[in-house]
Structures are given as structure tokens and as C-alpha cells.
Amino acid sequence: MDYDREYFSGKTAVVTGAASGIGLALVEELLISAAEKVVMADINQANLTEHEAKLNAQYGGRVKGIPCNVTVEEDVKRLISQSTAFFDGKLDLLFNNAGAGFAGWFADMTDADWKAAFDLNFYSALYGMRAALPIMKKQGGGQIINTISGIAFMPMAMQSRYAATKAALNALSVALRSEYWDDNIKISSATPGTTATNIFAAGGHTAPDFAQSPQQSASRILNGVVNNDRIIFGDDGDVSGGMYGTHPESQKGNDEYLLRVARERREGKVAF
Numbered sequence: 264m265d266y267d268r269e270y271f272s273g274k275t276a277v278v279t280g281a282a283s284g285i286g287l288a289l290v291e292e293l294l295i296s297a298a299e300k301v302v303m304a305d306i307n308q309a310n311l312t313e314h315e316a317k318l319n320a321q322y323g324g325r326v327k328g329i330p331c332n333v334t335v336e337e338d339v340k341r342l343i344s345q346s347t348a349f350f351d352g353k354l355d356l357l358f359n360n361a362g363a364g365f366a367g368w369f370a371d372m373t374d375a376d377w378k379a380a381f382d383l384n385f386y387s388a389l390y391g392m393r394a395a396l397p398i399m400k401k402q403g404g405g406q407i408i409n410t411i412s413g414i415a416f417m418p419m420a421m422q423s424r425y426a427a428t429k430a431a432l433n434a435l436s437v438a439l440r441s442e443y444w445d446d447n448i449k450i451s452s453a454t455p456g457t458t459a460t461n462i463f464a465a466g467g468h469t470a471p472d473f474a475q476s477p478q479q480s481a482s483r484i485l486n487g488v489v490n491n492d493r494i495i496f497g498d499d500g501d502v503s504g505g506m507y508g509t510h511p512e513s514q515k516g517n518d519e520y521l522l523r524v525a526r527e528r529r530e531g532k533v534a535f
Contacts, residue, residue, distance in 0.1 A: 266486035268296035275350040280361030282310035284460035288477035302346040304331040333387035343394035359388035365424040384428035404447030413501035416508035420525030456498025
């Protein structure tokens with residue numbers, strides 16, 4: 264998808280979960296779009312070091328890789344502090360992108376399983392916003408994009424943790440959007456769409472044939488950033504899920520569809 268690259272020219276950005284997949288694609292797209300400087304944050308030190316070096320060689324030292332465990336608030340505070348220093352005090356964009364799929368059947372999950380999912384998929388973004396919002400408010404504005412999932416609107420069997428964490432993050436994002444609107448801080452949720460990333464391999468599957476590339480997802484997300492969309496939908500399937508997932512006239516069809524998916528997944532099939 265084409266988008267207004269000029270919007271990102273001269274801006275600074277922090278991207279979490281940036282050493283692979285959609286996070287890495289976001290970093291690359293921002294650099295192509297003449298972002299002034301970009302911080303890549305990730306827990307995978309090897310990938311972070313590799314891509315930081317490659318991108319700096321290509322884009323002239325405009326990238327800084329910062330290892331960060333986003334489930335630890337002090338780590339996130341340090342990330343934002345070090346990023347702001349690298350940016351000479353200016354923080355324009357924060358992409359809270361780090362997350363995981365957390366598949367599994369509800370009956371098999373412990374409290375520790377639920378805590379791990381919320382720590383990564385919900386609290387990491389909360390920590391990021393908590394650290395970034397005072398800086399953005401003081402400087403007169405900024406923009407925060409929290410990666411959710413289309414599953415927030417169409418929760419599926421075997422993905423209760425994933426759906427719950429992403430629905431919670433979406434609710435937080437759109438609530439804060441109005442709280443900070445008059446401070447010129449734009450807050451959006453962004454679904455990545457069905458994208459061929461490591462999230463499938465982590466669940467022991469391959470991406471479906473209809474999955475888009477990380478670059479396609481990143482371009483669609485950045486187009487929504489330019490437009491300041493309340494919820495940025497990463498592909499047309501997510502648009503449909505957002506429109507009809509809770510529509511009263513769609514309830515019967517949704518039940519039929521989701522029951523089919525549940526039964527096929529119980530049989531060990533990859534079902535969508």
C-alpha cells in the first residue's frame with residue numbers, strides 16, 4: 264500500500280519487537296521514509312545486533328539497537344530514556360509492537376500462563392505509554408501506536424489468552440486516545456493482519472497462503488498512522504472482523520464460523 268512517506272520525514276521513532284517480522288519492517292519503512300532516527304528494541308540480542316549493523320551501514324548511523332525486556336517496567340523506562348537521549352530530547356513516535364501469540368486450550372492454562380501473556384501483550388505497552396506520555400506532553404505532542412490483533416474483534420478457540428490480551432490493549436488504547444487528544448498526542452491501535460512472521464512457527468505451524476509480507480503489513484500500518492486512524496486495520500480480513508465481529512445480525516454466522524474453527528483445531532488442523 265502506498266502512503267505519504269513525507270509524514271515521517273525528520274521524525275524520531277521507537278519500535279519494540281523490532282529485530283524481526285513486522286517490527287523490523289516498520290523500522291525499514293521509517294528509514295526509507297527519511298525518519299531522522301529510529302531505535303530498535305528487542306530481547307533477541309543477536310538479531311538486534313545483526314540488523315542494527317546492517318541498517319546503520321545502509322542509512323548512515325540513524326539507528327540504535329537497545330536490548331529490552333518489555334515485560335519489566337524498569338527496562339522500558341530505560342529504553343525510553345536512552346532513546347530520548349539518542350534523539351536529542353525529541354520523541355515523536357512510539358510503536359509498542361512486541362508481543363506473542365500464546366496459543367493453547369483454556370483448561371490447560373495456569374495463572375502463570377495468563378500472567379506471562381498479559382505481561383508481554385498488555386503491560387509492555389502500558390509501560391511504554393507510561394514512560395513516553397509525559398515526554399510527549401511536555402514537547403507538545405507525539406504519536407503512539409499499539410499493536411493489537413484482529414482476534415480482539417473475532418476471538419477464536421485455542422487463543423483465549425491472545426484474544427483477551429489484545430482486546431484489553433485495544434480498550435486501553437482507544438480510551439487514552441480521547442484522554443490525550445487535547446495534548447496533541449495521537450494514540451491508535453493497529454492490527455497487523457494475517458502476516459507471515461515467526462508467530463506461526465512459534466505455534467508449530469506455517470503461515471497460510473493468503474498471509475501478506477511484513478512489509479505489506481508495515482505499509483498499511485504506517486498509512487493508518489498518517490491518517491491518525493482510531494483503529495488501523497492491517498488487512499481486509501481484519502476490516503471485516505472489526506465490522507461484523509459483534510454485529511447483531513452476524514451472530515449466527517459468527518457462531519457457525521467460530522465453531523467450525525474450534526472443531527478443526529481440536530482435530531489438530533490449522534484452521535482459519
